[in-house]
Amino acid sequence: MESKNLPEKIEATIQSLNGIQRVAPMPFFYTRLRARMEKEKNTAPISWMPLGKPVWLIATLFVFLVLNAIMIKQSSNAKNKQLSASETPSLQSFASEFELNNTSNY
Amino acid sequence: MSDQELILLLKKGNEQAFKVLVENWQAMVFNTVLGMIQDVQESEDLSQEVFIQVFQSMQQFRGDSKLSTWIYRIAVSKSLDWTRKKKAKKRINIMKSLIGFGFKDAEPSEFVHPGVLMENKESAIVLFKAMQLLPENQRVALTLIKVEGLSYEEVAAVMELTVKAVEALMHRAKENLRKRLKEYYLKT
Numbered sequence: 001m002e003s004k005n006l007p008e009k010i011e012a013t014i015q016s017l018n019g020i021q022r023v024a025p026m027p028f029f030y031t032r033l034r035a036r037m038e039k040e041k042n043t044a045p046i047s048w049m050p051l052g053k054p055v056w057l058i059a060t061l062f063v064f065l066v067l068n069a070i071m072i073k074q075s076s077n078a079k080n081k082q083l084s085a086s087e088t089p090s091l092q093s094f095a096s097e098f099e100l101n102n103t104s105n106y
Numbered sequence: 107m108s109d110q111e112l113i114l115l116l117k118k119g120n121e122q123a124f125k126v127l128v129e130n131w132q133a134m135v136f137n138t139v140l141g142m143i144q145d146v147q148e149s150e151d152l153s154q155e156v157f158i159q160v161f162q163s164m165q166q167f168r169g170d171s172k173l174s175t176w177i178y179r180i181a182v183s184k185s186l187d188w189t190r191k192k193k194a195k196k197r198i199n200i201m202k203s204l205i206g207f208g209f210k211d212a213e214p215s216e217f218v219h220p221g222v223l224m225e226n227k228e229s230a231i232v233l234f235k236a237m238q239l240l241p242e243n244q245r246v247a248l249t250l251i252k253v254e255g256l257s258y259e260e261v262a263a264v265m266e267l268t269v270k271a272v273e274a275l276m277h278r279a280k281e282n283l284r285k286r287l288k289e290y291y292l293k294t
Contacts, residue, residue, distance in 0.1 A: 009287075016230040017252040020253060022254070029136075036158070
């Protein structure tokens with residue numbers, strides 16, 4: 001049930017900021033502000049560094065991926081060549097070990 | 107020192123002028139930020155950020171508005187950004203807690219504005235809580251008028267609106283507050 005004095009209570013609440021005093025920060029605000037500005041100046045990221053921009057980061061990542069793909073392709077090609085080159089000598093050595101490459105007169 | 111002289115010196119990077127600016131406007135910035143974000147600890151940090159932005163963007167200040175209006179605008183905009191980030195963080199934490207990856211934020215403690223008259227403290231706590239639920243532009247207008255004590259004309263300049271629009275915002279803000287307060291008092 002709605003209280004009889006509810007509208008007055010609501011209006012009193014809305015008026016509760018009447019006479020509010022402005023609040024100032026703690027003393028030495030300027031000193032703390034300057035200290036923060038100095039600290040931020042010393043630790044600020046180097047803005048001229050091109051890699052800091054997203055476009056350069058994406059481009060670098062792309063180049064890195066392309067180089068990786070080339071390296072993988074080259075190494076797999078080299079492996080295939082090595083495999084095919086190494087297959088013949090092993091067959092020959094196998095044949096010579098069991099004297100299969102000697103034609104028999106018997 | 108007039109505002110024009112101060113602006114000229116600030117544009118030249120004069121440190122003494124910056125000190126004068128901070129000392130003249132620190133209470134106004136701090137009080138506005140405090141009224142907007144309702145957090146005493148964070149208000150100091152955010153007020154510092156306001157002055158850092160004032161210092162860094164002084165070259166872009168064209169003098170179309172008063173220096174104080176421009177500083178109020180930065181203070182309001184920083185406060186709104188802070189509130190949005192806080193709300194977003196709260197939503198993420200709620201989601202995380204729902205899927206079991208974190209804990210829900212603790213309920214914020216009641217905000218007691220240090221400048222409120224002793225006899226109004228309890229009502230002001232309820233009012234500030236209800237103000238958090240208002241749409242942004244209504245909250246800005248109400249804070250600047252009720253907490254910072256600006257006139258409708260000054261608020262219109264800060265918010266880049268007409269005086270009529272500010273009056274309409276204030277009317278709607280009060281209507282919304284009445285609804286929220288009614289719900290609150292009927293529940294308690």
